[in-house]
């Protein structure tokens with residue numbers, strides 16, 4: 001932060017109690033917004049995503065399961081590539097290794113009674129632990145009822161199991177199957193359509209499938225396209241594959 | 247530790263839309279105003295650059311810029327007779343924190 005001469009119209013910044021205090025005397029407003037004493041420094045924009053991490057969470061066996069599960073939630077078929085091609089498992093792996101997996105921004109203390117459906121996320125585990133316990137319980141279920149781990153089962157059997165989880169028709173040890181399924185589906189969708197900077201949506205396959213050209217700054221040129229399809233190669237926060245490292 | 251600040255005409259608690267509009271009006275009238283905001287400072291070029299402001303995962307799904315329930319939350323139920331539970335993950339509304347408050351969405 002800039003430490004200019006502040007004088008009597010000072011900004012008391014981020015000091016005691018973590019407050020930001022701003023003093024805005026009228027006579028000097030023009031000067032104020034001239035920038036000289038704003039608590040701002042040039043070129044300090046936060047980088048595209050502070051939470052990007054190379055760290056991974058899953059063990060190899062968990063990763064293989066997640067790859068198989070997500071590939072059934074968004075399968076590769078004649079509408080286009082699916083979650084596997086979009087590297088959704090990598091996206092989830094990184095997300096769970098970071099603040100999101102730790103539930104760092106969430107209130108995670110008890111009590112944890114049986115929640116109402118309307119009360120949202122009430123699992124006693126932060127997301128990473130929910131995945132770990134849920135995957136272990138699912139794997140156990142597959143071995144007990146089908147004699148093999150999830151990843152080794154055929155597509156139809158995998159679909160049946162996931163459907164039964166979604167409908168809450170499977171009892172998983174210490175995991176609410178329906179809630180876990182919801183969370184798996186949600187993160188699969190996130191990983192399929194996220195910006196590629198998060199390591200999902202590889203080669204922007206998700207965006208290409210729905211014809212999304214990326215969250216571009218300026219669409220004024222297309223205001224009058226009158227509903228006609230816009231066909232532009234998608235662009236992400238870091239540009240597009242043709243411009244940068246693959 | 248107590249910090250004594252020079253006396254001003256008006257102190258605003260929080261610096262979201264409401265306080266920002268008030269601050270504008272009051273300073274227009276020549277009053278001296280201090281706003282106390284519990285969260286951090288934000289400005290357009292640093293926090294809203296057009297190159298990464300469209301990051302939907304970061305801002306919309308991961309709620310960066312909003313109050314973290316880890317810090318402070320509320321309990322929720324639909325009806326009396328139900329047991330209210332803490333909101334762990336925001337759903338239908340998003341309390342703001344920091345300069346700009348909820349309006350930064």
Ligand SMILES: Cc1cc2nc3c(=O)[nH]c(=O)nc-3n(C[C@H](O)[C@H](O)[C@H](O)COP(=O)(O)OP(=O)(O)OC[C@H]3O[C@@H](n4cnc5c(N)ncnc54)[C@H](O)[C@@H]3O)c2cc1C
Nearest residue numbers: 260261262263264282283284340342343344347348349351
């Ligand atoms: C996702 C989203 C979409 C919305 N869309 C629209 C829309 O399209 N149109 C529309 O009109 N409105 C919309 N709103 C609503 C609108 O943004 C809010 O109503 C408005 O920003 C509220 O402003 P406020 O100043 O009253 O409160 P806030 O913005 O909540 O400001 C309160 C401020 O006070 C601070 N504070 C709280 N407690 C303390 C304390 N003890 N000490 C110091 N500081 C404190 C907070 O950190 C915060 O910065 C939307 C809101 C959201 C979240």
